Amino acid sequence: MIFKRTGQFGFLLLTLGCIVLGQSIVQANTQSRNNFLGSLFPPGDTPRLTGAKLGRQSINIMKSPSDRSPIRQYAARTQASAVSLSSSMVQLGLALFHDKNLSNPPGQSCASCHSAPEAFTFPDAVTNASSGIAPGAVPGRFGNRLPPSVTYAKFSPPGPYYDPNLTAYAGGQFWDGRVINLTQQAQKPFFNPNEMDDIVHNVADSGLLAQKIQSGANAQLFEKVFGANAFNDSPQVNLSRVGQAIAAFESIKAVSPFSSKYDDYLTGRTKLSQSEMNGLRLFTGSATGRPGGPANYKSAQCVLCHGIPTDPSTGPDIFSNFCYANIGTPRNLHNPFYYQTNQATDPLGYNPQGINFVDLGLGDFLYPAAGLPPGNAGKGNNGQGDYLAINGTFKAPSLRNVDKRPYPSFPRRYMHNGAFTSLKQIVHFYNTRNLTTKPREVIDFTQPDPYAGLIGKPLWPPPEYPSSVTLQNASGQPGSANAQVGNLGLTPQEEDDLVSFLKTLTDR
Numbered sequence: 001m002i003f004k005r006t007g008q009f010g011f012l013l014l015t016l017g018c019i020v021l022g023q024s025i026v027q028a029n030t031q032s033r034n035n036f037l038g039s040l041f042p043p044g045d046t047p048r049l050t051g052a053k054l055g056r057q058s059i060n061i062m063k064s065p066s067d068r069s070p071i072r073q074y075a076a077r078t079q080a081s082a083v084s085l086s087s088s089m090v091q092l093g094l095a096l097f098h099d100k101n102l103s104n105p106p107g108q109s110c111a112s113c114h115s116a117p118e119a120f121t122f123p124d125a126v127t128n129a130s131s132g133i134a135p136g137a138v139p140g141r142f143g144n145r146l147p148p149s150v151t152y153a154k155f156s157p158p159g160p161y162y163d164p165n166l167t168a169y170a171g172g173q174f175w176d177g178r179v180i181n182l183t184q185q186a187q188k189p190f191f192n193p194n195e196m197d198d199i200v201h202n203v204a205d206s207g208l209l210a211q212k213i214q215s216g217a218n219a220q221l222f223e224k225v226f227g228a229n230a231f232n233d234s235p236q237v238n239l240s241r242v243g244q245a246i247a248a249f250e251s252i253k254a255v256s257p258f259s260s261k262y263d264d265y266l267t268g269r270t271k272l273s274q275s276e277m278n279g280l281r282l283f284t285g286s287a288t289g290r291p292g293g294p295a296n297y298k299s300a301q302c303v304l305c306h307g308i309p310t311d312p313s314t315g316p317d318i319f320s321n322f323c324y325a326n327i328g329t330p331r332n333l334h335n336p337f338y339y340q341t342n343q344a345t346d347p348l349g350y351n352p353q354g355i356n357f358v359d360l361g362l363g364d365f366l367y368p369a370a371g372l373p374p375g376n377a378g379k380g381n382n383g384q385g386d387y388l389a390i391n392g393t394f395k396a397p398s399l400r401n402v403d404k405r406p407y408p409s410f411p412r413r414y415m416h417n418g419a420f421t422s423l424k425q426i427v428h429f430y431n432t433r434n435l436t437t438k439p440r441e442v443i444d445f446t447q448p449d450p451y452a453g454l455i456g457k458p459l460w461p462p463p464e465y466p467s468s469v470t471l472q473n474a475s476g477q478p479g480s481a482n483a484q485v486g487n488l489g490l491t492p493q494e495e496d497d498l499v500s501f502l503k504t505l506t507d508r
């Protein structure tokens with residue numbers, strides 16, 4: 001059976017991609033990471049799901065692999081992970097996702113920040129033009145991160161998990177993977193003070209949420225799905241039902257439709273232009289455009305983190321391994337969170353560090369989850385520092401729909417903090433992060449002061465978290481196994497080709 005080989009791709013690509021510098025540190029700590037994760041997740045709820053496991057899940061619900069036409073096979077593959085759900089469950093999820101009555105004060109729904117025509121990202125052009133950081137239900141409050149796309153989010157494996165074979169963390173939801181899956185994720189925004197704010201006397205109040213649903217337009221549908229006496233159950237039970245329904249909606253095919261030009265190219269319905277094809281070849285480093293093919297004349301190595309399977313029959317092309325990496329994204333100084341320092345007006349969601357705030361990504365979640373300070377640094381430091389090599393790392397998002405917008409001039413923002421405004425800018429960043437205005441001068445972020453003695457002016461502001469331990473290709477040397485980022489040696493035309501290719505990933 002062709003589908004038996006499912007899953008191996010996950011290992012291969014993850015092994016190559018998202019390798020953190022300081023491998024010795026990683027290996028030396030393999031044991032402690034295992035114990036560490038053991039303490040993070042209760043037995044039986046272990047997140048150490050691999051690509052293989054995920055793949056197998058897909059096989060179980062494959063309908064009939066008897067039809068071998070490429071288009072039918074492709075359709076089967078891309079639908080493979082759609083869970084079979086009652087339609088009223090999905091309808092309920094859709095209704096709750098769009099219910100503006102569930103915030104406190106009312107007025108904000110999930111869709112306020114994840115809107116379909118913008119690929120379930122933030123729909124407000126003015127905000128996107130200025131910072132990309134979404135305001136919450138309470139006026140004047142903002143979270144610290146950019147709303148990512150919900151399309152293809154369901155493909156992120158439960159996590160974050162660490163597999164010593166992969167030397168990388170992967171999976172989970174949010175930029176820092178702090179919840180395991182969509183069902184858990186969907187229960188969080190209601191109680192985020194800078195989002196939907198269902199908080200009473202400084203305590204998250206699931207009773208308030210249940211009440212709002214019970215007295216709102218979706219009460220009947222809720223009872224239809226979960227039983228006539230559903231609202232007699234505890235608010236906690238109903239909260240998990242809300243998560244279940246919203247995740248069901250987020251998992252439907254219409255949210256992750258695989259209807260892009262790239263998908264048509266895979267099924268032979270259309271051809272890629274010369275520029276798009278060259279972009280795909282650069283992206284994968286393979287002359288065929290499929291990883292594992294003969295080496296292309298040049299590689300931008302994007303596929304090492306934004307992975308697709310070597311064998312296309314093994315699973316859909318998601319363009320992410322959902323692995324964690326620090327690519328050196330600079331700070332977004334327009335992020336309103338820097339200035340949200342008032343404890344009195346936002347006691348649970350204010351930013352005590354002000355302009356000095358540094359988002360440590362996975363390090364802000366995994367260390368505290370193990371009872372250590374954020375980043376395992378500063379006061380209370382147990383002396384080991386970033387021993388897991390995770391500070392400043394974020395989940396590599398799927399690149400599907402990165403260019404989806406309701407009209408051509410609609411502004412979009414990218415990265416965990418919204419620092420970048422265009423795909424061209426991003427590709428140019430990957431190409432030149434370590435360079436200065438002086439030709440051939442390379443910034444070496446492994447040096448104590450990487451900017452000391454430079455003759456030219458750096459092309460980019462410093463990384464938000466410039467760590468020689470986690471920054472991908474910190475030294476900026478081209479050609480090494482770890483040189484995925486910062487000095488790729490692409491020509492302007494090759495940068496444009498990569499952008500053309502990324503634009504083929506937009507769903508209809």
Ligand code: HEC
Binds near residue numbers: 111114134149182
């Ligand atoms: C005020 C804006 C806002 C609202 C309202 C909001 N979100 Fe989000 N959403 C965000 C931001 C910002 C993030 C990233 C946060 C982080 O990584 O810490 C996010 C992350 C997510 C993710 C993770 C995607 C990924 O790839 O990791 C999902 C799924 C999601 N939201 C769904 C929802 C649902 C469901 C609701 C309603 C219950 C909702 N959001 C309400 C702003 C919002």
Ligand code: HEC
Binds near residue numbers: 018325413
């Ligand atoms: C070492 C792993 C890695 C490699 C290699 C890599 N990326 Fe990324 N990519 C990431 C991570 C991690 C993020 C999120 C970073 C952040 O939020 O600071 C990201 C974000 C992006 C985004 C923004 C997506 C969004 O929705 O905000 C784009 C576009 C992108 N990468 C394109 C590329 C391209 C093109 C290449 C090849 C030139 C590439 N990446 C190579 C890990 C990688």
